[in-house]
Amino acid sequence: MxxxxxxxxxxxxxxxxxxxxxxxxxxxxxxxxxxxxxxxxxxxxxxxxxxxxxxxxxxxxxxxxxxxxxxxxxxxxxxxxxxxxxxxxxxxxxxxxxxxxxxxxxxxxxxxxxxxxxxxxxxxxxxxxxxxxxxxLLGMAGFTAYVGFHEICSPKKGDCVYVSAAAGAVGQLVGQFAKLLGCYVVGSAGSKEKIDLLKNKLGFDEAFNYKEEHDLDATLKRYFPEGIDIYFENVGGPMLDAVLLNMKLHGRISVCGMISQYNLEKPQGIHNLRQVVAKRINIQGFLQSDHFHLYPQFRHLTLRYIKEGKITYVxxxxxxxxxxxxxxxxxxxxxxxxxxxxxxxxxxx
Missing domain, CATH: 3.90.180.10 (Medium-chain alcohol dehydrogenases, catalytic domain)
Structure with missing residues (x-):
């Protein structure tokens, strides 16, 4: 030295x-x-x-x-x-x-x-x-979940909510926020271990391994026979295309990220965008930093949930x-x- x-x-x-x-x-x-x-x-x-x-x-x-x-x-x-x-x-x-x-x-x-x-x-x-x-949980990822779900999606009790990349840093908390509000929640992830985590530890109503599904449209219809009210978007690509076919009228899509596209030299196109018009879907991308005035509110709520044992974070x-x-x-x-x-x-x- x-x-x-x-x-x-x-x-x-x-x-x-x-x-x-x-x-x-x-x-x-x-x-x-x-x-x-x-x-x-x-x-x-x-x-x-x-x-x-x-x-x-x-x-x-x-x-x-x-x-x-x-x-x-x-x-x-x-x-x-x-x-x-x-x-x-x-x-x-x-x-x-x-x-x-x-x-x-x-x-x-x-x-x-x-x-x-x-x-x-x-x-x-x-x-x-x-x-x-x-x-x-109490940093960027947790605050992203809070903003994207509560502020962008305008959720209400009874909504049908789908979360992709649900076992990740953001998705696991989105699902728990939705359950605390009284929503029906389905998540997807890429392994049996993650599916077990979503259903048995994080409290999701249902979960599926997207790698084992050959027809994502049919899969979503199986879990959401009446359609999806809220989609928390983390992956993009074919998943988003399938989701658009299964959204309800006036559904809300909060676009957090598109991890399936980040490593592609040519990102995949979306073919079902006509559904946005036909179903009057609201799709909004966001950055948590644009909403940072809400951080104290998020921190207070989330700390309370943690201490009451209402939130699990892996x-x-x-x-x-x-x-x-x-x-x-x-x-x-x-x-x-x-x-x-x-x-x-x-x-x-």
Missing amino acids: GGEDEVRNKQVVLRQYVTGFPKEEDMAIISTTMKLKLPEGSAGVLVKNLYLSCDPYMRHPMSAGSGTSDYLPKYYPGSPLFGYGVSKVVDSRSSDFKIGDLVWGTTGWEEYSVISSTDRLTKIEDISVPLSYYSG EDIAEGLEAAPAALVGIFKGRNIGKQSVFIARDQV
């Missing part, structure tokens, strides 16, 4: 732009050093990262064609990836955060990060729940920064069961 106040800082960097499915070899672990003190005159905070969140949206900035016109800045070869995480403030030049504060928000995929703009950081006030929850936590590339790649292969995060370090420096 170059001095007493310098520490090693391991980083996950993008080695090369990605085409097709990402591979572990597209990323590399490097080691640098950094001072645990912000320079005089600087702004923001210096944090030690504790948990990193692996999320499907991270695939898009890995492509050479992505750019700053998208809602996320792109990654650059040789530079660390970034995404949502849970961190501890080591040094601060911000009046909003002090040394020792626990925060969640956008950070680097590294042991320590300098965050110059703190408007994407939220102080963690309640540590009576696992800290990892703020990389999922996590899949890899350990060590070295495990991060495999964990991120795994979510595009369906390897994770529940919310995929990476544990970096305990909350000490």
Whole structure:
């Protein structure tokens, strides 16, 4: 080390732009050093990262064609990836955060990060729940589920709700929000283990393995003989096409993501869009960040549900920064069961 106040800082960097499915070899672990003190005159905070969140949206900035016109800045070869995480403030030049504060928000995929703009950081006030929850359930993924279901879909008791990628970070919570409201809920996922999880632990009324279904239209008619009121869209492609055929009049579709399309050089077309007109379907894409004024409301409600035992959240936590590339790649292969995060370090420096 170059001095007493310098520490090693391991980083996950993008080695090369990605085409097709990402591979572990597209990323590399490097080691640098950094001072645990912000320079005089600087702004923001210096944090030690504790948990990193692996999320499907991270695939898009890995492509050479992505750019700053998208809602996320792109990654650059040789530079660390970034995404949502849970961190501890080591040094601060911000009046909003002090040394020792626990925060969640956008950070680097590294042991320590300098965050110059703190408007994407939220102080963690309640540590009576696992800290990892703020990389999922009480962080971006959970808030996405809340906004997409409650704000975009205008749900009511008795609605028939379908959730794709239902065993993932967002879908598992959407289904539970729907059940708490008194809806009939069906989810789909890609393995027997995930189907058992949805039906036996997360309380979905029904669930099916989409990989075992050869006619998705017929499958949805089997589970929704009178049609679907709400579809929480996570996958796109043929699933969305089949859903459009099975929506009720004035159905609502909340578009959270389309993970089946992220690794394709040419995304699949949708053929049944005429149903949007015929059935007067409301389809709306959204970003949770556009609704962040609702976060305190979401946090209060969700913490109450957790403490009352009304919500179960399944996590899949890899350990060590070295495990991060495999964990991120795994979510595009369906390897994770529940919310995929990476544990970096305990909350000490």
